[in-house]
Amino acid sequence: MKQRIANILMLIVALAGASHVFAQVNLEINTPGITAIQGSMQKRHAELAPLYASGAVGLTRDGNVALRDPAAVPLPQRAAVNSLIAAENQDRAALYREIARANNHPEWEGDIRGTFGQRWIDRARSGWFVQNASGAWVKK
Amino acid sequence: MMVFRSGGRTAMGVLAGAALVSALCAGCVTINIYFPAAAAEKAADRIIDEVWQLKGGVPASPSAPKPETK
Numbered sequence: 001m002k003q004r005i006a007n008i009l010m011l012i013v014a015l016a017g018a019s020h021v022f023a024q025v026n027l028e029i030n031t032p033g034i035t036a037i038q039g040s041m042q043k044r045h046a047e048l049a050p051l052y053a054s055g056a057v058g059l060t061r062d063g064n065v066a067l068r069d070p071a072a073v074p075l076p077q078r079a080a081v082n083s084l085i086a087a088e089n090q091d092r093a094a095l096y097r098e099i100a101r102a103n104n105h106p107e108w109e110g111d112i113r114g115t116f117g118q119r120w121i122d123r124a125r126s127g128w129f130v131q132n133a134s135g136a137w138v139k140k
Numbered sequence: 141m142m143v144f145r146s147g148g149r150t151a152m153g154v155l156a157g158a159a160l161v162s163a164l165c166a167g168c169v170t171i172n173i174y175f176p177a178a179a180a181e182k183a184a185d186r187i188i189d190e191v192w193q194l195k196g197g198v199p200a201s202p203s204a205p206k207p208e209t210k
Contacts, residue, residue, distance in 0.1 A: 027176065027183040034187075041191045099183065111175040112184075119184040123194070 028102045037095045044088055057085060058129035058137055063096065063117035064089045068129050068137055092116070 048065065051057040056072035057065050065088050067073075073081050096116060100109040121130040129137045189195045 027179045115180040116184045
């Protein structure tokens, strides 16, 4: 009797666990908020792409962009580039936060940032600068 | 728990214990959901495709030497 109950209990626990695993196949990213941020970042990319290519701006491990080589930007343009970087990082922070919230797990924000950080770097074009595991800049 | 000590009702005790354990387990599963790393990677790739325009043949960076190889 005890054995049977134990078996049934194990089955229930196993089923509960299994259904849970299958419930999470995709993350929700199709919300108006996420789409808007994505659109703003896509537009900004036209201005950022030449800066990635020249090495002035690089991709950081924590899912942001940073001014890597100020000397690669002519002085008169430096302020504009800095505000471009600030705007991009603001959008990125909002993107990571919105994805976490859209999936009802605000506490995932840090993990989502980490995942994006890795994927931006993995998919960066050759010639772009990215941070390695110890935070040093390397050219892809 | 008294129920466990009364000899004739061992089965009842086990059942009650089982109910308690399964309730606790269900609670744990609901509260501590692990981060779905693979799903997050997929989501990141979809968004990166859009932001960097990596699909659809539009070169995102005019100054990049090889726009579509990756």
